Amino acid sequence: MSIIVTILLVCLALFVAANIFLVWASADVGSNVYVKAYCKGQTEQRCVALTFDDGPHAKNTAKVLDVLKRHEVRATFFLVGENVERHPELVARMVGEGHIVANHTLSHDAKFPLWSRIKVEDNIMACSDAIYRAAGRRARLFRPPFGVTVPAIGKAMSALGHNVIGWSIRSYDTMRRSSRKSVAKRVIKRLHPGAIILLHDRCEGAEELLEDIITQGRARGYSFVALDELLNIQVYED
Numbered sequence: 001m002s003i004i005v006t007i008l009l010v011c012l013a014l015f016v017a018a019n020i021f022l023v024w025a026s027a028d029v030g031s032n033v034y035v036k037a038y039c040k041g042q043t044e045q046r047c048v049a050l051t052f053d054d055g056p057h058a059k060n061t062a063k064v065l066d067v068l069k070r071h072e073v074r075a076t077f078f079l080v081g082e083n084v085e086r087h088p089e090l091v092a093r094m095v096g097e098g099h100i101v102a103n104h105t106l107s108h109d110a111k112f113p114l115w116s117r118i119k120v121e122d123n124i125m126a127c128s129d130a131i132y133r134a135a136g137r138r139a140r141l142f143r144p145p146f147g148v149t150v151p152a153i154g155k156a157m158s159a160l161g162h163n164v165i166g167w168s169i170r171s172y173d174t175m176r177r178s179s180r181k182s183v184a185k186r187v188i189k190r191l192h193p194g195a196i197i198l199l200h201d202r203c204e205g206a207e208e209l210l211e212d213i214i215t216q217g218r219a220r221g222y223s224f225v226a227l228d229e230l231l232n233i234q235v236y237e238d
């Protein structure tokens with residue numbers, strides 16, 4: 001093989017490797033390349049945190065809140081600003097019942113990772129304003145839509161002083177074909193000290209899934225705490 005072919009092959013291999021790295025760095029919220037994200041608590045104790053994305057939802061969120069109340073469990077809700085504007089009373093209820101409300105952008109736009117830093121910041125701030133109007137709290141926790149992180153989001157986080165929250169257990173509860181029992185089983189099998197569990201209160205049967213996770217988790221010696229307790233961080237501006 002001539003030296004030129006060898007050099008070309010090495011260059012090609014480096015190009016492919018660099019692209020694989022860039023895709024992984026953006027797609028995995030826990031990659032910590034562009035943004036430092038909290039994906040689990042540093043603890044040996046069997047403490048785990050429940051997090052719900054994309055709400056509030058007209059029908060399902062109230063049922064989820066009922067289950068949390070019955071079991072006296074505090075959770076964290078990563079809210080979409082436009083949904084907050086539609087159902088401010090549910091956000092006020094969350095705060096009133098001791099849950100943490102957090103930021104998941106105003107519009108949950110599929111193109112969010114492609115936006116400029118200014119547009120990213122504006123969208124995050126608009127969600128923060130909606131939460132403030134509904135519940136009087138300024139959220140400091142942020143979860144990027146789809147868990148995708150890019151440099152613009154990293155810069156926006158530094159400018160806004162927010163903490164990024166990922167997860168260590170993805171439930172795949174949005175897969176409609178999976179029964180709620182099988183989703184619960186998947187989560188329970190993966191429980192570990194300090195786990196942050198990703199759920200969605202907008203999903204049909206979310207309350208049934210939650211009930212199973214809490215009862216089966218507790219039967220295995222796990223306690224459910226909110227993110228301020230698990231991560232020991234400030235969750236609101238004041």
Ligand SMILES: [Zn+2]
Nearest residue numbers: 053054145146
């Ligand atoms: Zn989401």
